[in-house]
Amino acid sequence: MRPRARRGEAGSATLELAVLTPAALAVLGVVVLAGHVESARNVVAQAAQDAARAATTARDQNTAQAYANSAAAADLGGRDCRTWSMNLSGQLRPGAVLTATVTCTTELGILPGSFTTTHSSGAVVDPLRGVG
Numbered sequence: 001m002r003p004r005a006r007r008g009e010a011g012s013a014t015l016e017l018a019v020l021t022p023a024a025l026a027v028l029g030v031v032v033l034a035g036h037v038e039s040a041r042n043v044v045a046q047a048a049q050d051a052a053r054a055a056t057t058a059r060d061q062n063t064a065q066a067y068a069n070s071a072a073a074a075d076l077g078g079r080d081c082r083t084w085s086m087n088l089s090g091q092l093r094p095g096a097v098l099t100a101t102v103t104c105t106t107e108l109g110i111l112p113g114s115f116t117t118t119h120s121s122g123a124v125v126d127p128l129r130g131v132g
Contacts (some may be wrong), residue, residue, distance in 0.1 A: 102119055
């Protein structure tokens with residue numbers, strides 16, 4: 001036999017569930033959004049590292065820019081980046097540092113708005129290799 005609920009407590013579990021469910025879903029949504037943002041940051045950081053590394057293998061500045069763009073596009077292709085850009089700075093000479101800066105703008109999923117993340121990474125041109 002089940003115990004009878006007190007008169008004033010009838011339906012309180014239902015009310016608690018109705019109040020706590022939206023709060024729990026909001027917390028879950030924030031966790032998912034934070035994961036999406038962190039994933040975008042990681043992808044952009046990897047794209048910047050790959051772009052800088054690829055640029056150091058070129059023999060001239062124009063080819064370095066093309067290699068860097070190609071490496072960034074390979075990392076960002078098929079991702080959630082609505083728009084992205086890659087900027088390469090530095091001189092292509094032995095021992096110099098080439099820095100790739102990648103910027104990505106991504107949507108926030110089901111929320112309105114967007115998120116932009118930028119990461120820069122540098123790579124040293126091999127000092128023992130000839131250029132040009």
